[in-house]
Amino acid sequence: MRVAVPRTLITGAGFAGSVVARELADAGRKVHLIDRRSHIAGNAFDEHDLHGVQIHRYGPHIFHTNSERVWTYLSRFTEWHPYEHRVRGVVNGKHYPFPINRDTLNQLYGLDLDEEGAAAFLDRVREPRDPVQSSEDVVLNSVGRDLYEKFFLNYTRKQWGVEPSELKAGVAARIPVRTNTDDRYFTDTFQAMPLHGYTKMFENMLDHPNITVELGVEFSEVRQRAGFGHVVYTGPIDAYFDYRFGRLPYRSLRFEHEHLPGVEQFQPVGTVNYPNDHAYTRITEFKHLKGQQHSGTSIVREYPQAEGDPYYPIPNDENEALFKQYQALAEVEPGVSFVGRLAEYRYYNMDQVVGAALVAAQRLLGQLAPQI
Structure with a gap:
């Protein structure tokens, strides 16, 4: 007699949730992946703007890693465009290599x-x-x-x-200082951008008969439904526990996108930092990232702010102590795994999230009841 195994519910279709979903699906598990946004790929979501330039809606995501395992894993779902990111810092109106x-x-x-x-x-x-x-x-x-x-x-x-x-x-x-003339922002072994974009890479990752995707829904709505077994939660850990000990501080961002018609190149490198001028921290010009040819160009200015979607956990002792209280709850929460930057309150790079998700998926597969 065949016993039906409940589907695993995964909340968040960014790197953490999508990698776990694919690993479970490849192992024969049925997965239901949800996201409160109307798209997959989380903050790495990219798209072509109204003018045909491929942009990153939530600011630049530059892929780099020293992990051959992570590189090989993601290469299953995308080809790559070689790209080494370069940044300039503006001081007194002049551009200087940074780091x-x-x-x-x-x-x-x-x-x-x-x-x-x-x-x-x-x-x-x-x-x-x-x-x-x-x-x-x-x-x-x-x-x-x-x-x-x-x-x-x-x-x-x-x-x-x-x-x-x-x-x-x-x-x-995280920011090195060099005595040579290497002006690359990263020196990792593997540096490239997904050839057809992050969104396409995520589409390929989630293209599996064992994965269903539901967008534009809240976790609180879906978790009440019957038929789910284990939950993989990748959202803010304090939200999961209804802010029992208070809110964990996160830094948010506001993005100001602009297309400049007739401007072939706005700045000499992908990103220019403005440490001392303006309310924004940096400007990224997207055409640099993929070498896209276009008669105009599209840029984004980033304005950090306290309110809004959580992007960066703020790492200090006080916040770490508050997180530890939530972590203690998470460790004894039955039937739930907490994975990713927001769930673990860690300032992870993309490759670190992928690595953590692969480990979490293998651990979870060892815990779940065997498929019959």
């Missing part, structure tokens, strides 16, 4: 340093901090006061809404 490298120092200070000279310069200007506890400590310990104030201080204030001294060290530690 800071030897060219940044030479152009900013009118110097002619070689690699050894750049290392000696940074060693002279740095302000040693021991222990290194905050983002401010990381930067001052690495590049000193002047570069900190020119490139980091005000950008951090805009991006996070707090002082760098109030953020954990890991936030600033």
Whole structure:
């Protein structure tokens, strides 16, 4: 006699939810994937705007990873367009390579340093901090006061809404400082953009007879239905528990998209940071990301804000302590797995989310009742 196994309900059709859905489906499990938005792909959702330029609705998503496993996994669902992201930071109206490298120092200070000279310069200007506890400590310990104030201080204030001294060290530690002239933002082994876009990659990932997708619905509506077994939850963990201990702070963003007809290229690289000017933090020009040819160009300005959809968990000790309270509840919540940036309150990159989702899926498959 064949026993029907309840479908797994997965909430959130971004990287975490979609990867778990595909892994369970490949293992023979029936999955019902939902999202409150009207589209799949989460914040990585891309589309062609009214002028035919492929844009990222929720700001630039640049794929990079050192994980061959993650790269190989995603390559099942997409071909790739090679792309190495480059960023410039504007200081006093001039563009400089960012992250800071030897060219940044030479152009900013009118110097002619070689690699050894750049290392000696940074060693002279740095302000040693021991222990290194905050983002401010990381930067001052690495590049000193002047570069900190020119490139980091005000950008951090805009991006996070707090002082760098109030953020954990890991936030600033994500940004390297180089004594060579490598001006790539990332140095990962694998750097590329999905050839036909993230949305198409997600469509391929979710194209499986064991996966059904329902969009434009809230988790609270769907979870009441019969026929679901385990739940994989990728939304904000505090929302799941009805904010029992209060709301976890997140940083949100507002995106101002603009098409510039007749402008073939607006800026020299994909992203330009504005640490000290304007209310926005950066401008991204999308044509750089895929090498798209078009008579005009489309850009997006990013305005960080406190209210709105949660994008970035704010990493400090107070917030971490609050998260630990929710995590304790999650660990004993029966029949639910919490996966992803919002559910784990972690500032994950895309590849880290994929890696965590693959691990979570394998763990879940080991826990679920066997398919009969």
